Amino acid sequence: MTTTSPRTLGTARGPAHPTDTASVRLQPIGLGESRITGGFWAQRQRANGAAAIPLGRRRLDEAGNLENLRIAAGVSAGEVVGPIFADSDVYKWLEAAAWEYARNPSNELLAVQREVTAVVAAAQADDGYLNSVVQVRHRDRGRYADLPWSHEHYCAGHLIQAAVAQVRCTGDTALLDVAVKLADHLAATFGEDRRHDVDGHPVIETALVELYRETGEVRHLELARYFVEARGHGLIAAYGQEPTYFSDRVPVREATTVEGHAVRAVYLAAGAADVAAELGDGELLGALRRQFDDMIATKTYVTGGLGSRWDRESFGDPYELPTDRAYAETCAAIGGVQWAWRMLLATGDALYADAIERMLFNGFLGGISLAGAEFFYVNPLQLRGGAHADENRSPAHGRRGWFDCACCPPNVMRTLASLDGYVATRDARGVQLHQYAPGTVTSGDIELVVETEYPWDGLVRVRVVAAPGRFALSLRVPGWAGGATVTAGGTTQEVRPGYARLEQDWTPGDVVELRLPMDVRTTVAHPRVDAVRGCVAVERGPLVYAAEQADHTAPVDDLHIDPAAPAASEHRPDLLGGVTVVTTRGRTDADGELDLTLVPYYAWANRGAGPMRVWIPTI
Amino acid sequence: MTTTSPRTLGTARGPAHPTDTASVRLQPIGLGESRITGGFWAQRQRANGAAAIPLGRRRLDEAGNLENLRIAAGVSAGEVVGPIFADSDVYKWLEAAAWEYARNPSNELLAVQREVTAVVAAAQADDGYLNSVVQVRHRDRGRYADLPWSHEHYCAGHLIQAAVAQVRCTGDTALLDVAVKLADHLAATFGEDRRHDVDGHPVIETALVELYRETGEVRHLELARYFVEARGHGLIAAYGQEPTYFSDRVPVREATTVEGHAVRAVYLAAGAADVAAELGDGELLGALRRQFDDMIATKTYVTGGLGSRWDRESFGDPYELPTDRAYAETCAAIGGVQWAWRMLLATGDALYADAIERMLFNGFLGGISLAGAEFFYVNPLQLRGGAHADENRSPAHGRRGWFDCACCPPNVMRTLASLDGYVATRDARGVQLHQYAPGTVTSGDIELVVETEYPWDGLVRVRVVAAPGRFALSLRVPGWAGGATVTAGGTTQEVRPGYARLEQDWTPGDVVELRLPMDVRTTVAHPRVDAVRGCVAVERGPLVYAAEQADHTAPVDDLHIDPAAPAASEHRPDLLGGVTVVTTRGRTDADGELDLTLVPYYAWANRGAGPMRVWIPTI
Known part of the structure; x- marks a missing residue:
């Protein structure tokens, strides 16, 4: 068994990587070209790699997720267990393992990915369909019989995301083959001139766009576009379900706010942003800007947490933001980051990077213990004395190793493992630094080293290690950082929130210092x-x-x-x-x-x- | 068809009427001996009789509840519809119709009760079992297979309550025969030396005690005692359910607060209070006092609304009382009144009458429209601009004619129709007035007329129409009414919250005036x-x-x-x-x-x- 050379990783792509023809302002930095090498986040990533990801592997056995797939493959007997979306935990874990492998390659981690991938591949039906719970528990009812609740596209989406991560991080194509076959089955089944229907839980949209970015197959992008456009036209209501929860009450391009189940809403918006970017759809992008603005203004906690209601895990009415009963699901913060990232790429607007920062450091990061192997599903802003833990997800339990509905833990794992990709972007003129962590950023001939004790200290030192001559170095000045300064070439100037853009001739050895006030x-x-x-x-x-x-x-x-x-x-x-x-x-x-x-x-x-x-x- | 003479009603008993041997401080006034004849509540009762109760009768047809019973009886074919507790709507409506008949007898209302009663009676199995949904939808699974959720005892409880009301109000024994047969079937099935189990939703406890009060059969009281004592010992958890929701985490006599599903919690507490009163169980009554005190101090809205969480319709942690997402289910206020009433009888403590007043005028009464035929399920203390009605129960819809889960509307109907019974009590020394409404109160040789514009005006005038000589007239001075005065025999004195007790020789024509400050x-x-x-x-x-x-x-x-x-x-x-x-x-x-x-x-x-x-x- 060989380990893919880290060298090849430098040319691969990280998460949510628009195609070169996409209508985006900013392009991500290639996988391995943006690395967090120390400091705050590296500490969290080490705990993720050392504790969380191995825990996740064990839980997939203990909770029965892998056995479900073996039963579907016919190599084990018995009944499948767990929720109808049990397969998705496997796929999120595979995605986490792939990004972790890119960060910190090991033969052991590669081997276990290949082992789990083989279990997945064996369960796939000849025509590409794959969902162990439906294949076994609901074999009589059959496929796609209850799309509002069956999570069949949702599981497919997570499989596709894992496959894209795997091929980018390891070069292995085994899971990508499964994903393409499944996507092609979906494309042959659903669409305007095929079966007209949508899944109750979005995620397939971002997944299919990313698959298109990997394969270049326009049919994958087209199916993503179809799933985005098909929402809000009564498909879920036709099953007798109230559509708000499913983000199916209003077409995406007409919506002015987010509503219903928070994770569903932000996953859909992230997918719509991907579609808008790839198709240059300014109207759709404009609608998403409005929705994002409204979410930040009226439906976001100071922690960046999203979703104020336990009931249906949903967004509340505007300004309905209780502290004690904040739901603020860890997965919703993750979806919020994904949506904000795509908006940042599309627009270059610092407010999205600000939102990512707030969500990552607070609403997201509270979801995992310092030791790395316990998780919060729900992230309230207050816990009272005498609070009674009346169920699995109650924060009064403290963080827990796993949940009946285990969506959050592997979602945290994949996010921490892929965090390096959110640090910087590039455009034709240069490089933008959005999040501050010690590390290296490479883009073409530009090579930067970042030194900082952020978030404890506000000094961010950027050393130019290699430079093609003239380029623009943009440093995000967070919205909270009034009075920030930049020092370059012996000159210090105050910089306003947004981006401090320094376009000049750079030589190796140049140093820029950003000072963010830490009052x-x-x-x-x-x-x-x-x-x-x-x-x-x-x-x-x-x-x-x-x-x-x-x-x-x-x-x-x-x-x-x-x-x-x-x-x-x-x-x-x-x-x-x-x-x-x-x-x-x-x-x-x-x-x-x-x-x-x-x-x-x-x-x-x-x-x-x-x-x-x-x-x-x-x- | 004959109408039972209103004369006989005067000797019958109203709701929750302890036996003469019960350990209570106060006894209810007999049915028909306490009458609301005008003013605020009479207006609401007229709307209830004219609009709500006829609406309820139609809904029982339209929503399929009666047809369910016909299917169970074998006189109709098809599948039953609605929730598993669908039968209870029929029983609550029958109870409402009975109390309404006592208030305002009519041949038409008697006829329709008899018609509905006949449908119920026909569905009963030979051995006394009765639950149309289980008999038809779950015939394969069988009886009592999922007691945490099946509501089989719950439906039985509402049937028994309706039967007691019917015999007290109309003299008809048809439903009582069904109820006794069902209660005897339950007693033969459940108990310490029989099947050891409890229903997920209390109400059978109050119902069985009231049946005992009607029949004098100790086995009915004993079964109620068993159901109260059996809770909190792991019976629900044995089904794999988290017990908090079901009021099954802590034994009733050990609990220090209310928790879980609010209606379940207060119905159980009301039943336990009935058991404590009949058995003279001071320890149990003391536990209920503690729980009630804690509920009022930490878990009750200013409206008297109970239950702060939409999620599981439950009580929250202490002081968790959001306004916008207050659940404050109409049924919980009704259950709160029922519990408080039993505590009032047992203790004579004015705080329970104060609580009844707060709940009735606010948390309960908001549950029904002025027109009388629309209902709130949920009673928040705030509705925001732009609030989105995302489901059936959302207050943003406004009040509605019925609900998927239609527990509240017929519960409102039976409460309004039986309200006369909550006005006054008697003891060996005299009469206590707890709630103020224009009307008449009779107890033995004592006959009073109450005149008031309450709650708009604070003057309550009590005229003694007939008197045996010396007796004690007690007038509740609400906790909010600092500076209240009583004028009797030309003397005015300030009276403190609690009861203003005037024990003296009374002569017909005497007038007492209570003045409550309406600042x-x-x-x-x-x-x-x-x-x-x-x-x-x-x-x-x-x-x-x-x-x-x-x-x-x-x-x-x-x-x-x-x-x-x-x-x-x-x-x-x-x-x-x-x-x-x-x-x-x-x-x-x-x-x-x-x-x-x-x-x-x-x-x-x-x-x-x-x-x-x-x-x-x-x-």
Whole structure:
């Protein structure tokens, strides 16, 4: 067994990589050309590779997902187990393993991918169909009999995404062969002049576009376009289902907001953005801009969390953003990042990179433990004393190793493993740095090294290692970073939020320093967000902070903060894997004035799942 | 066909009527001995009799409930429809019709009860079993195969309650015969030395105790006691279900709070209170006091609404009381009244009568339209502009004629029709008036007439029409009524919340006047109720008020109230069936200072379901 040479990876493509003809402002950096080599995210990625991905492999056996596929293949006997979308956990894990292999190749990881891939391939029907639960449990009912709930396209989508990742990261085509055969079966079955129908859970859309980007087969792009356009025209309602939940109430290009099941909504929007980019569909892109803007303005938590309702795991009405019952599913933050990434590529607008940063550092990262092998499904902004864990997903349990519905854990794994791809982009004039982490970025003749202690420290040093002469280096200045400065060639200038663009002749050895102010900020919500009236959130850099019971003797449920008191920050390498804590003054009615110690939200519940709050009352 | 003479009703018993040997402080007034003859509630009862109950009869046909029973009886063919608890709608309607008949006898209403009763009786199996959905849809699976979800005891409970009401109100024993046969079948099937199991949805407990009160058969009480005591010992968990939802996590006598599905929890507590009262079980009653106190202190809305979560229709954690996503199911308010009533009888404590008043005037009454034939399932304390109705129960629809799960409408009907029974009680020393409405109260030789414009006006005039000489007349002074006075025999004294007890020699013609101050009050929540920080609720008398868009040009979503501004009240006979409105001053950021007009919460959404809020920001 040979390990694919890392050299070849440098020419492959990372996740969501538009074709060269796509109507995008920015192009991703090739796989391996953007690398996170140390610091904050590398620490998380190491835990992902060392703990989460091996755990995931075991769970696929323990929870029966792989056995389901063997039963469908006819090599095992018995009944399939788990939810109807059980196969998708296998595919998300395969995708995670592929990106992890690109980050950190090993023969062992390649071997296990090939082993799992073989199990998948064996289960595929001769005509390309593949869904173990339908093939076995619902063999009498047959295929596509209940598309609103059957997740048949959803599972296919995750398989396709895994296949694209696998071929890009390992060069193996085994899973791609399965994916193409399945996509061709779908294309032969569904469409305007074939069966007119959509799956209840989007993801096939992004998957098919990415498959098109890999294969160049226009039929894959066309089917993605069809699935996007077919929504919002009553197909789900024809099954007697209320369409809001399924993102099927309004056509994508007419929608003005996101609604219904949050993960479904953002996965669909991400797919629509892919279609818009590949087809140069400005109207569709404009609709997605409106929806994204509205989501950020009225339906997004300060953590970047999406989806405020446990009931149906859905977006709420505008400004309906409860803290205690925030759902903010980990998968929704991931889908939010995917959508924002595609919008960033299409538009070059820094607001999307800002959104990615907020979602990654807070709403997403809170979904995984520091040790790397426990997960939150639900990410509230408050846990009360005496909160009762009444079910599997309850945050009062603390993070858990797996769930009855295990969508989140492997979704976290694939996202952390592919994170390097979200750091930078390129265009004809140069390179853009969107997220800050120590590492290297290469684009053609341009080679950069980034040094930073971000997010603990606001200094980002970019060294030019190789340069073709003149090019534009763009550094994102986050929306929260008023007063940021850039120093280059001995000159320091203040730069405004957006991109600090330095187009000049560069020589190897040149250094640019971006300084982002790391003052502690208190944030007040829009007055219509009733849930947090009279409260502030504390932020520092890209991190949202939280008061946790572990740091207080007074009940966190009763804490008040003095927003006028000075706030200090201190890096504590010993605490929670190394965090900068914020200290300030507050009070409770019973205890009087006291010190508040706040920790980054993402790190909460690593010392037990006690009372916690992000929004702290001032009154 | 003859109409039972109203004379005989005077000796019959109303709802939840403890036996003479029960360990209760207060005894209910006999059916027909406590009558609401005019005013606020009579208006609602007339709409109930004229619009709701006839509507209910039609819906039982249209929704298929009666046809289900005919299919089970073998007189119709086909498949049963609707939820597994479909039969219970029929029984709740029958109970409503019985109480309505006692209030307002008519041959037509008697005939239709007999007709529906005959359909029910025909469906009963020879051994007493009765559940049309199980008998037909689940005939292969058989009886009691999935008690956590099958609602077989639940439906039996509602049948028994209807039967007791029917015999008390009409003298007909046809349904009672069915009920006794069914109860005997249950007693022969379940128990400590028989099958050890409980239903997922309580109600059988109150029903069996009331059946015992009617029949005197101790086996009915004993089975109720068994069902109460059997909970909280793992029976539901043995089915693989999480027990919190089913009120089966903690034994009733050990529980310190209410949790899980709100209606299940309060129905069970009501049944346990009945058992405690009949058996003189002080320990059980003490546990129920603790639970009720905790519910009022930490899990009850200002409207008396119960249950803060849409997800599983359940109670939330302590102080988790969101306004916009308040569930506050109409049935939960009804169950809360039933529980409070039993606690009131057992203890004589005015706090339970206060709770009944709050629940009835606000959380319950909002569940039905002024016209009487539309219902809310869910009773939020806020509706936002742009709220999207994404399902059947969404308040954004406004009240609706029926629901997929139609538990609430017939529950409202039976409660309104039996409301006369909640007005007064008696004990060895005299009579207690708990709720104020124009009417008559008779207890032995005591005969009183009550005159009042309550809740619009705070004057309650009680005329003694007949008196045995010395007795104690107790008038409830609500907890909100600081500064209330009682005038009797030319003397006026201030009376404190609780009961103003006047024990003296009474002569026909004596008049007592209770004056409850009707000042407009602003109420602030406990500081742990994060959802309403910086807000006040406006109350006047027993009524909670709301700002509704129909009365404002500025967006209700943006309203602020000035809690220091004077508030005025004005009776508007033309508005919403006649209401007293409250006017005060407030502002919005965009509009500046403005007048606020507040209407009683129960009357909201009778002019379209627009933005509304009970808790109004002050900051």
